[in-house]
Structures are given as structure tokens and as C-alpha cells.
Amino acid sequence: MKPVICGDHIAEELYSDRFLYKNLFEETPDKFISAPYILIVSVDYHQAAALLHQIRSSNIPFLYLKSVFLIDCGIAEIDYIKKGLDKTFKKNEFDENSLDFFSHYSEEINKKIKQIPGSEKPSDNNIAIKVLRYMYTRNSSLEPYKSSIHYLGYTYPVTDFFFEKLNNNLVKLISFLEDHQLISGEFVDRIFSCTQCNSAFLNFREICTECKSPNIEEQQVIHHFRCAYVGPEKDFIREDKLVCPKCKRTLKLVGNDYEKPSDIYSCNNCGNKFQEPDIITECYNCSKKNLPQHLLHPTVKSYKLEELASSVVLYGMNNLFQHDIEKNFPHIKYGSFLKTLETEIERIRRFKLFKSTLCLIKFKNLDKIYLSQGIKANLFIQELSDIIHNVLRRSDLITLYNETIFIILMTHTEIKNAQQAFTRVKENIDKLSEKNLSDKLNFIKINTVEITGVKTSKEIMDELLQNAFH
Amino acid sequence: MLFINNFINYVSSKTFIELFFLLWYFFIFDFTRYFLSDIFLCCYFIFFGKKFRERERIALKKLNTFKPLVSIIVPGMNEGKHLDELSDSLKFQSYKNFETIVVDDGSDDNTNNIGRRLEAENKITLFLKNKTRGGKASAANFGLRYAKGQFIVHMDADTSLRYDAIEKVIMPFFFDMNIGAVAGDVRVRNVNASIATNMQAYEYIKNISLGRAVNSRLNILRIVSGAFGAFKTEYLQRIGGWDIGPGLDGDITVKIRKLKKRIWFENAAVSYTNTPDTFKKLANQRYRWSRSLIRFRLRKHLNVFNIFSKDFNIFNFLSFTENVFFNVGLNFKWWFYIFFLLLFAYHDVKYLILLNYLLYVLLNTVQFIVCLFFLRKTLLLNEKLLIFYLPLAPLYTGIYLRIVRTYAYISEALFKMSYKDKWNPWKVSEKAEKEKF
Numbered sequence: 001m002k003p004v005i006c007g008d009h010i011a012e013e014l015y016s017d018r019f020l021y022k023n024l025f026e027e028t029p030d031k032f033i034s035a036p037y038i039l040i041v042s043v044d045y046h047q048a049a050a051l052l053h054q055i056r057s058s059n060i061p062f063l064y065l066k067s068v069f070l071i072d073c074g075i076a077e078i079d080y081i082k083k084g085l086d087k088t089f090k091k092n093e094f095d096e097n098s099l100d101f102f103s104h105y106s107e108e109i110n111k112k113i114k115q116i117p118g119s120e121k122p123s124d125n126n127i128a129i130k131v132l133r134y135m136y137t138r139n140s141s142l143e144p145y146k147s148s149i150h151y152l153g154y155t156y157p158v159t160d161f162f163f164e165k166l167n168n169n170l171v172k173l174i175s176f177l178e179d180h181q182l183i184s185g186e187f188v189d190r191i192f193s194c195t196q197c198n199s200a201f202l203n204f205r206e207i208c209t210e211c212k213s214p215n216i217e218e219q220q221v222i223h224h225f226r227c228a229y230v231g232p233e234k235d236f237i238r239e240d241k242l243v244c245p246k247c248k249r250t251l252k253l254v255g256n257d258y259e260k261p262s263d264i265y266s267c268n269n270c271g272n273k274f275q276e277p278d279i280i281t282e283c284y285n286c287s288k289k290n291l292p293q294h295l296l297h298p299t300v301k302s303y304k305l306e307e308l309a310s311s312v313v314l315y316g317m318n319n320l321f322q323h324d325i326e327k328n329f330p331h332i333k334y335g336s337f338l339k340t341l342e343t344e345i346e347r348i349r350r351f352k353l354f355k356s357t358l359c360l361i362k363f364k365n366l367d368k369i370y371l372s373q374g375i376k377a378n379l380f381i382q383e384l385s386d387i388i389h390n391v392l393r394r395s396d397l398i399t400l401y402n403e404t405i406f407i408i409l410m411t412h413t414e415i416k417n418a419q420q421a422f423t424r425v426k427e428n429i430d431k432l433s434e435k436n437l438s439d440k441l442n443f444i445k446i447n448t449v450e451i452t453g454v455k456t457s458k459e460i461m462d463e464l465l466q467n468a469f470h
Numbered sequence: 471m472l473f474i475n476n477f478i479n480y481v482s483s484k485t486f487i488e489l490f491f492l493l494w495y496f497f498i499f500d501f502t503r504y505f506l507s508d509i510f511l512c513c514y515f516i517f518f519g520k521k522f523r524e525r526e527r528i529a530l531k532k533l534n535t536f537k538p539l540v541s542i543i544v545p546g547m548n549e550g551k552h553l554d555e556l557s558d559s560l561k562f563q564s565y566k567n568f569e570t571i572v573v574d575d576g577s578d579d580n581t582n583n584i585g586r587r588l589e590a591e592n593k594i595t596l597f598l599k600n601k602t603r604g605g606k607a608s609a610a611n612f613g614l615r616y617a618k619g620q621f622i623v624h625m626d627a628d629t630s631l632r633y634d635a636i637e638k639v640i641m642p643f644f645f646d647m648n649i650g651a652v653a654g655d656v657r658v659r660n661v662n663a664s665i666a667t668n669m670q671a672y673e674y675i676k677n678i679s680l681g682r683a684v685n686s687r688l689n690i691l692r693i694v695s696g697a698f699g700a701f702k703t704e705y706l707q708r709i710g711g712w713d714i715g716p717g718l719d720g721d722i723t724v725k726i727r728k729l730k731k732r733i734w735f736e737n738a739a740v741s742y743t744n745t746p747d748t749f750k751k752l753a754n755q756r757y758r759w760s761r762s763l764i765r766f767r768l769r770k771h772l773n774v775f776n777i778f779s780k781d782f783n784i785f786n787f788l789s790f791t792e793n794v795f796f797n798v799g800l801n802f803k804w805w806f807y808i809f810f811l812l813l814f815a816y817h818d819v820k821y822l823i824l825l826n827y828l829l830y831v832l833l834n835t836v837q838f839i840v841c842l843f844f845l846r847k848t849l850l851l852n853e854k855l856l857i858f859y860l861p862l863a864p865l866y867t868g869i870y871l872r873i874v875r876t877y878a879y880i881s882e883a884l885f886k887m888s889y890k891d892k893w894n895p896w897k898v899s900e901k902a903e904k905e906k907f
Contacts, residue, residue, distance in 0.1 A: 221612070223600070225901040228607035228714050230600075231615045246710035257901070261576070261600035264616075273616050275599055276586060 003102065004035040006051055007042040008073070018099070033060060033120065037067040037086075037106035045075045049161075052084055056130075056161035061119035064130060064162075065137050067106035083145055083157035086138070112137040116314060127162045128173055129316065132182060134158060135305050136313040142174075142303040144188050151285055153191055153200035154300045171198055174303070182309040185301030192281070192295040199285035204292070206265075206277040213269035216277060221262045224251060232264055330398070331406070337399035341409060341457045349453030357418035359408040360401075360464045361388070361425075362445040380436055387428045391421040407464065415450040422446045473820075480821045492815055492822055495807040496829050499800055504833060507684040508840045514687055515844070529644035533565075533637065540568040540640055541619030541703070545609030547574070549627030550581030557593040559630040565637035569595035571613040572627070576603030605894040606696075607712040614703075614711045622701045624719075625741065629697045630659065632740040632848070639700040639739035650705045650731025651723060652739070653691065654698035655679050659742035661852045665859075666752050669866040670745045672856045675849075676834070679737060680841050686735035690789035693720045694733060698741035705729055714902040716893045717762020724771050727786050740848045753874050760797075760878030761888040767794055770907055801875050830864040 005019035019039060022032055032038070038055060042048040048070060058064040070088045072078055082088040086105065089098055113119050116133060124130050135142065135158075144154040152171070159170060177183045193200045205214045219232040222242070229246035236242040242251035242258075251258045265277050281290050332340075344356055388406075392398075397409040410418050429444050449464045481489070490497055515522075544556065553572060560570055572594050574581050585597035598612055610624060621640055625631070639654045656678055658671035678695070685691040694701070696719035709725045712718045723733055746752040767790055773779055774790045811819050838857055842849065881887040889903040 221600070223604045223608050223612075225604075225898050226905055227710060228605060228611050228712060228898070229710060230604065230608045230612035235615075259602060259604070259897070261602045261604055262598070264598070273596065275597070276589075 004032045004038045007040045039069045041071040043073040045077050053161045059122045059124050061116050065113045067109045084161045109137050130162050132309050132313050144300045151199040183303040185303045189300040194283035196288040197286040199283050201284040202281040208267035209274045209278050210272040211270040215268040216265045220260045223261050224258045331400050334399050354412050356451040357410045357413045357415045358449045360447040361406045363404045418448050477821050525645045529641045532644040537567045538620040540621045541617030542570045542623040543613035544627050545573040546627040548577045548579045550584040552627040553584050563636045564634045571596045573609040573613045574599045575609035576600050603895050605898045607714050607718045611711040622703050626697045629741045629743040635739045642734040648732050649734045650726040651694045651733050652700040653694040653735045654739040654741050656695050656697045657742050658745050660744050663747045666749050668859050675841050682735040689785045691733040692789045692793050694723045697743045716758045721766045756874045757878040760875045761882035764882040765888050834860050834863045
């Protein structure tokens with residue numbers, strides 16, 4: 001398939017013989033998924049940004065990670081948009097060499113995209129993994145960019161095009177990736193930001209120490225050496241001269257017959273005099289007022305990928321969660337669990353005195369928990385673990401089927417008792433999620449099967465797992 | 471023992487006339503001055519004490535009815551270490567309607583941090599900082615410019631006040647509307663730090679607590695100490711505040727006297743201040759004080775002696791005359807007396823010196839007993855115990871201070887050393903010398 005060209009009609013006219021012209025706003029992206037790269041030709045910033053967003057917001061790795069180049073026909077704010085592109089050329093710079101560059105560059109990128117399992121299918125709804133995969137395929141870092149339209153005063157242009165709209169999730173996204181050591185940062189700047197909305201657009205106001213009015217006036221203080229009179233400059237002003245109000249001498253030369261040793265503020269509202277005004281900040285975004293010492297003082301960093309990120313890039317976010325889950329849920333290995341299960345089935349069959357229950361717990365949307373909770377996700381998992389352990393007895397066994405599915409063998413427990421216990425578990429987990437998560441997530445699924453000694457371990461496990469993946 | 475026997479024989483062999491002739495300096499000047507002043511004070515309180523107490527009671531009532539705002543101005547450089555203690559002593563004052571303005575005259579220590587902290591904690595009303603040092607007068611004037619009070623109290627940062635000192639120092643303005651300034655009683659805080667401070671504590675009680683009380687009643691008080699004194703803001707503004715020092719407290723008192731306003735000394739307004747703890751430091755302080763006498767009394771305000779001036783005032787004249795005569799005149803006369811003894815009684819000089827010494831100890835003891843009586847309500851125990859140091863007092867006041875003063879007067883008269891004093895920054899002293907202030 002030819003590379004796709006999109007943007008202004010000029011694109012179609014100029015380059016149609018070598019490219020396939022597509023209107024990305026009208027056509028489904030799947031149709032040009034196999035194109036080696038996409039070239040945007042545009043004179044309009046908003047059009048170019050919208051096209052790039054159209055590409056990056058896809059959930060198909062082969063599309064959103066695709067190399068995107070721009071032929072700049074005079075776009076304003078080009079510096080910002082070019083950070084989200086693979087390469088930008090001025091129209092007059094574009095030639096045969098450029099085409100060679102596009103092919104060569106995109107070939108390297110596409111090779112890396114192909115390493116990602118299922119890269120042709122819609123699979124990535126999580127922006128964190130999209131950002132990691134972008135950085136991985138480009139071998140690039142996230143560089144902060146000063147921006148007056150982003151609430152932090154800084155943004156990472158690469159990530160902006162992944163989001164639906166500009167919002168606070170950028171901070172959560174970055175801190176999530178950093179907390180999990182997927183990226184590491186290097187200091188670039190420190191900013192002050194609002195305690196309520198994180199906005200860095202703050203009005204620092206000097207205000208009266210008494211009435212807190214910003215209507216204050218600063219005056220220089222003059223000391224007349226000869227007579228030791230000290231007062232604000234306005235005391236000395238007589239028409240176009242400085243005349244000492246005490247000795248009536250004209251002040252001639254600063255440093256020689258007078259000096260300005262300090263400043264003083266006067267409040268036009270209440271008349272208060274003071275030398276150090278109070279300072280208060282007001283957020284332009286949410287109007288929250290803060291004392292400067294109470295403001296947030298986050299660090300702006302540039303980020304690069306850490307080694308741990310490679311496995312997450314290739315095998316998904318669940319790989320990351322497994323570590324926390326395993327740490328918080330003491331369990332036996334799945335193979336050992338199956339052997340114990342067979343022994344249990346055999347005992348029940350032989351003695352026919354009791355029944356046991358096998359229980360499955362599946363966590364869903366763990367990535368959203370991680371994204372919303374950041375570093376606190378581990379504490380959340382720990383509380384989750386406590387809730388589950390509270391209904392278990394020492395004789396019960398837990399195993400991990402995969403990173404999101406637990407199987408529990410509750411010995412000498414009939415299914416109705418097990419169901420009662422796990423109803424309580426579900427209620428407690430719902431309470432926990434209401435307390436900690438802004439969106440109520442239905443992230444737990446419970447399934448139970450009774451062990452009567454009739455079915456084999458394989459049959460029981462199949463029955464238990466059959467609904468778990470839907 | 472032989473010397474004592476000879477001394478007794480020598481004294482008993484002389485008639486009173488002979489002794490008067492040989493001890494004329496003591497009998498004519500010091501005995502007259504100090505003993506008569508004690509007599510005056512005793513008579514004053516015997517005859518006017520009751521009336522005075524009634525007047526004071528009414529004045530206090532008026533003060534507490536009108537409750538005028540008092541602005542306390544504390545100028546100084548590198549005084550941060552004293553500010554916490556100062557604000558504490560102000561916190562518990564019986565009179566509450568005051569504002570505190572601390573002026574930092576270009577400190578290079580942590581005064582600014584301490585001042586700003588106290589200002590934020592509302593322990594002082596206003597902290598004014600000058601980035602460069604301009605001298606104490608400019609710092610005081612800076613505070614005056616932003617003072618809102620009807621009365622100004624000027625005090626040093628290392629001065630602490632008795633719980634009722636502000637009330638007592640403002641009270642006299644309400645029994646005599648012609649009072650322009652009130653001098654507070656300044657005592658020594660570090661009494662027992664050294665012999666030097668013991669001696670100063672005694673000297674302050676004798677010369678300030680008692681001496682200034684007498685001068686005040688005679689309407690010839692010439693100084694409101696910078697350590698603690700009160701002024702009517704209106705008069706301070708009229709005279710443009712303080713002029714360049716050193717000795718600016720004496721200078722401003724004269725300026726207020728020239729407005730034909732009375733200067734009052736209030737014994738009940740008690741403050742305590744730190745004094746130099748070595749004789750060397752003390753000498754430097756006294757050089758400054760003594761030089762300012764020459765500079766202000768005999769140069770800047772010499773017109774007070776001009777009896778033909780339309781502004782001539784007899785009390786100002788007497789105040790200056792008393793000051794110059796007893797401090798400068800007698801100081802040099804004392805040297806003349808020593809010369810006189812060596813000339814006329816060379817062989818008996820040792821007996822005469824001892825006799826002089828004993829007479830001065832006796833006079834000091836009488837004076838101190840008068841002090842103990844008049845100041846009984848405010849004297850602290852360690853101040854009362856100073857009576858044991860009285861035998862040393864003639865050495866301190868009679869010899870040490872006289873030598874220091876003599877050196878200061880001569881150096882100022884001949885070389886105008888006060889203009890070279892580092893107490894003021896050079897940029898200011900240069901102007902003062904040029905303008906002959």
C-alpha cells in the first residue's frame with residue numbers, strides 16, 4: 001500500500017501520484033492501517049493538530065504508532081505540533097531525499113511496532129501504555145514544552161495528542177508511570193501550582209497586611225543626611241524638585257546629600273503603612289486563593305524509558321500489576337494447587353462426609369485503579385487483600401491463575417456458605433472502591449463451584465473459568 | 471596605725487576655717503550642690519507631696535479616660551537579640567493603647583528576621599528596615615514619620631520597662647499641659663555584672679533618679695534620656711524630630727525647651743538598661759556623652775546664653791549654666807584644686823586627700839540614704855545593696871569620671887572629635903561638621 005497523504009487539497013494535487021490521498025475525518029482509519037506512514041500537508045494548525053489527534057487517538061497500535069510527517073505550508077505554532085510528529089519539513093525543503101527519509105524512518109518504526117503482539121487489532125485503550133509504546137518505538141524521551149494553553153504552564157506535546165481533550169490526567173499519567181519506575185525523570189524546572197486544580201496560572205498579589213486589599217502603593221524612602229529627616233519621597237516633592245520638609249534645603253545629589261535606604265507601602269484602602277506586604281495567589285483557572293507557602297511546588301522533568309518498561313510495552317500493563325498482586329496475596333503455585341484440588345476431590349468422593357467449594361475472584365479494570373491511584377494503588381491492593389483474607393480460614397488455599405484471577409479452595413464449606421462469605425467480600429470491596437475511587441468501578445467478579453466428588457478437577461476448573469473471561 | 475594617728479592629730483589640730491580653706495572645693499561646690507539639692511527635695515516633698523500625689527491621681531484618671539494612642543519608637547542597629555525581651559516587657563504594660571515601631575538602622579545581623587517575625591506575630595506594630603545605616607537620629611525620625619500616636623515614647627532596644635512605666639511616663643502630660651517631654655527614670659539592668667556596672671548603677675540612682683528629679687522641679691532639666699523618655703508628638707513634629715547625634719537626646723531636649731515647653735522627670739516611670747561592663751567600654755561611652763556637651767551646649771545652642779536675644783529664657787539659661795558649670799567648669803577646677811593642694815599644703819597632701827575622700831564617702835552615704843527613702847517603692851534589692859560599694863564611689867566619680875571627662879572636653883574643644891565618632895556613619899558626620907551642627 002502507498003503511504004497515505006492527507007490534509008489540504010494541495011496535498012492531493014501535488015503528491016497524488018506517489019501517495020494515497022485520504023480524508024482522515026471521513027474514512028475509517030482501519031482502511032489505511034497497512035500504509036507505511038502518513039504525511040500531513042497543511043497550512044492550518046488546527047487542521048494539522050486534528051489530523052494528528054485522529055491518528056494518535058486510535059486504539060490500534062499499528063495506527064496510532066504510525067510514523068507521521070508534516071509538510072509545513074506556513075502553520076502557526078509549529079514548534080508545539082512538531083513535537084508530536086516524527087518529522088516536519090518546510091514546503092520548500094521537501095524533495096526526493098525527503099521521501100527516502102520517510103521510507104527509511106518509517107521502516108524502522110514499523111519493525112518495532114510489529115514486535116508488539118496484536119498490533120493490528122484494537123487493543124490499547126490505556127493511554128499510559130500508548131505513551132510507553134510511542135516512546136519505545138521512537139526510542140525518544142518526553143520533553144516538557146512551555147505552553148500558555150496548558151494549565152500546568154508546561155505540557156508534553158507527544159502525550160497531548162493521545163488525550164481526547166486537555167485535562168488533569170496528564171499529571172496522573174506521568175506520576176503513574178514514574179511511580180512504577182517505567183520512566184525516570186530529569187529535572188528541568190519547578191513551578192508553583194494551585195492546590196485545588198494544579199493550574200500554574202496564578203496571580204501573585206501583594207496585599208495590605210491589615211485589610212488585605214491589593215490597592216497598595218509603594219514609595220521610596222529618602223534620608224536627608226544634613227538634618228536626619230526620613231520620609232517617603234512624596235514628602236520631599238515640591239513641583240519638580242526634592243526639597244527637605246524639615247530644613248527646606250533642596251536635595252541635589254543622591255549618595256552625596258541624601259540616600260534612599262528603603263521602600264514603604266501605603267494602603268489606599270485603610271491607610272496602613274508597612275514594608276513587607278502579604279502575598280496571596282489567586283488561580284486563574286478555579287479562583288482558589290492560596291498563600292504562597294501553601295502552593296504545590298511540583299518539578300517539571302524530561303522523561304526517558306526505564307528498562308522495566310520494555311516488558312510492559314511488549315506484553316501489556318497486566319504484567320505490571322502482577323508484582324503487587326503477588327506481594328499482597330500469599331498463595332501457592334497453580335500446579336501445587338491443582339494437585340491439592342485432586343486430593344480434595346478424592347477425599348470427598350471416598351468419605352462422602354462433607355463438601356468443599358472452589359471460588360474464583362477476577363479483578364477487572366486494574367489499570368484504571370493504577371491510573372487513578374498512582375503510588376497509592378499498592379495500598380489499595382493491600383486493603384483488598386485484607387478484605388478477602390478476613391473471610392478465609394487457615395485451611396483455605398489460594399492460587400493465582402493469572403495476574404487478575406484468583407482461585408480459592410474453601411475446604412469443608414458448602415457453596416451457600418461460600419456464597420454468603422463472598423457476598424460480604426463484594427460489599428466490602430464496593431465500599432472500599434466508593435471511598436477511594438472517583439468513578440465507581442465494577443472491578444470484581446466472583447464465581448463459585450461446589451466440589452462434590454463427582455466431577456474431575458479439570459471439569460470443575462473449566463466450569464469455574466468459563467464465565468471468567470466474559 | 472601611725473598614719474591614722476597622725477591623720478587624726480592633723481585634723482584635730484586644724485580649725486574649721488583652716489579646714490574650709492584647705493577643703494574649699496568640697497565645701498563650696500560638691501557639698502553645696504548635692505547636700506542642698508537633697509534638702510530641696512526633702513522640703514519639696516514635705517510641703518508639696520500631698521498636693522503632688524493628688525495631682526498625679528487626677529492626671530492618671532484623665533489618662534485612663536482619654537486613653538491616647540502612644541507610639542513607642544525603638545531605633546537601633548543590630549539590636550535583634552533584645553527585641554524578644556523588649557516585646558515581652560511591653561506585653562504586660564498596665565497601659566495598653568500603644569503601638570510599637572522598631573526601626574532597624576541597617577543591621578547586618580539577624581535583626582531583620584527577628585523583627586519581621588515579631589511583626590507577623592503582632593508583638594510589634596511596625597518593623598521598619600533601612601538597608602543602609604543612617605545613624606540613630608534618622609532611624610528615630612523614620613519611626614516618627616509613621617507614628618500615629620499623640621505621644622511618642624523613645625526607648626532603646628536593650629531597655630526594659632517596669633509594668634507601669636508607659637502609664638507613668640505619659641501621666642505628667644495630663645497634670646501640666648505645658649510639659650513637652652517627660653524623662654523616664656533609667657536604672658542599670660546589669661547591676662552585678664562587674665565593678666564597672668556596680669558603680670554605674672550607683673551613679674544612675676544618684677545622678678538620674680535623684681539629680682534629675684531635683685533639676686526637673688527647678689525647671690532646669692536638660693536631658694530626656696534616649697533610653698526612655700516621652701514626648702508630645704506635636705512638638706516633635708514641630709521641631710522636625712531628632713538632629714544628628716551623638717548626644718541627640720540632650721539636643722532634642724534643648725529644642726523642646728526652646729519651644730518654651732517644660733521638661734519633666736518622672737521617678738515612677740522606671741526602666742532598666744544595660745550599661746558597659748568594663749571601664750574601657752564605659753570610657754568610650756562617656757567620651758561620647760561629654761563631647762556632646764561641648765558640641766551642643768557650647769556650639770550649636772550657644773545662643774541660650776545670649777541674654778539680649780528675643781528668645782532668651784531664664785530657665786534655659788540656668789539649665790545650661792548649671793550643666794556647663796558643674797560638668798565642665800568644676801571638672802577643670804578640680805585639677806586646679808589638686809594643683810592648689812600641691813602648692814599650699816604639699817606636706818599634708820596625703821591627709822587632705824584622705825579627708826576629702828572620707829567627706830565624699832559621707833556625702834555619698836547621706837545622698838544614698840535620701841535615695842533609699844524617695845525611691846523606696848521602686849528600688850530593687852540589688853540596688854539597695856549598692857550601699858556597700860559607696861566607699862569606692864569617690865574613686866569612680868571623683869577620679870575615673872573626671873579624667874575621662876577632661877580628656878573628652880579637651881579633645882572635642884580642640885579637635886572636634888565627636889564628628890569622627892563611628893557612632894554615626896561618615897556620610898552623616900561629614901554633613902554635620904560642614905554645617906557646624
